[in-house]
Amino acid sequence: MTTFVLVQGAFEGGWYWKPVATLLERQGHTVFRQSLTGLGERSHLLSRSIDLETHIADVTSLIRYERLDGVTLVGHSYGGMVVTGVADRMAERIGALIYLDAALPESGQSMFDLILPARREAMLAAAAAAGEGWTVPCPPVTSWGIEDAEQAAEMEALVGPHPLACFTQKLALAGNHLSIRRMAYVLASRYRPSPFERIAAWARATPGWESHELPTHHFPMLSMPAEVCGILVGPGSSPAP
Numbered sequence: 001m002t003t004f005v006l007v008q009g010a011f012e013g014g015w016y017w018k019p020v021a022t023l024l025e026r027q028g029h030t031v032f033r034q035s036l037t038g039l040g041e042r043s044h045l046l047s048r049s050i051d052l053e054t055h056i057a058d059v060t061s062l063i064r065y066e067r068l069d070g071v072t073l074v075g076h077s078y079g080g081m082v083v084t085g086v087a088d089r090m091a092e093r094i095g096a097l098i099y100l101d102a103a104l105p106e107s108g109q110s111m112f113d114l115i116l117p118a119r120r121e122a123m124l125a126a127a128a129a130a131g132e133g134w135t136v137p138c139p140p141v142t143s144w145g146i147e148d149a150e151q152a153a154e155m156e157a158l159v160g161p162h163p164l165a166c167f168t169q170k171l172a173l174a175g176n177h178l179s180i181r182r183m184a185y186v187l188a189s190r191y192r193p194s195p196f197e198r199i200a201a202w203a204r205a206t207p208g209w210e211s212h213e214l215p216t217h218h219f220p221m222l223s224m225p226a227e228v229c230g231i232l233v234g235p236g237s238s239p240a241p
Contacts, residue, residue: 002095003068004232006033007059007086009077009102010111010162011138013040016155019225024232032062036082043160048134051165052111056085063093070095072182074232075102077218078166081111087177096182098232101191101218104199107173111166115195127164135161145191145217155219184210186231191218210235 004024006017014033021031036055038046059082063071073094075083080102087094103114112120127136138159146152185203187196204211212231216223 001028001030002072002233003030003070004032004072004074005059005062005068006031007073007075007079007082008033008036008039009075009079010136010166011039011159012155013042013158015040015158016219017221020221020228020232023225023229027229027233029233032066032068034058034062038163039160040158046135046161046163048163048165050163052081052085052169052171055082055166056089059083059086060090063090069093072096072098072232074098074100076100076221077102078111078162080104081166081171084173084177085171087180088173088175091176091179094177094180096184096234097177097180098182098184098186099199099203100186100220100228101188101194101196102185102199103196104185104203105171105173107175108170110168110170112168113170114199116193119195123164123167131161131164134164136164136167137161144219145188146219147217148223151222182210182234183208184212184231186212186214186220186228188218188220189213189215191216194218 013035017033021033024031035042036058038050071094073083080099084105087097123136130137141152141155185200187200203209214220214224220228
């Protein structure tokens, strides 16, 4: 059985991984989906001091103190920045590195270097107008392609602001993450316009990378949890019950 560490994107929390975590646990896997500092059930810790390094430390500390090895590390959206930093620093403990419609940075890049310019400008403007200059209010969840009204309402009730420094801090990498045995990229093809189509195309063309595509919005863990579970477990796995 495998140990999974599922890392959230911006504005949300570990809560949105629950459908996938439930399926993985039914198969006997071990799953961690703790929210990053200042988000989800840890939103009471939101502060100006939180940046990308804070969130990388959240996950490296989890792996270290839980004494995890052979981890399948999964990042969604902004979580791709986090898992890349974690895997670069703890490559010996990571068995698989999977990006679910996520950022895949090179050394010296920030999240703002990877998203669409119009969205970056909108987020900066929102931070200045309504986030006291240091948090970014969550945009409407429908902007990520969610059309189901009930699902959108549930998400709107749980999302929150995200520290701006997480998006502006650049990530320094040694390249150790590229030595991990299994690497995969999953594109959510119905999220448009998407900053991740270019990354998915790169993964398709790069030897050693698995490439997958799911016909859904930016949150496949909510709309297609069984399919996400199958990809995470890997080639030859049985469909999730």
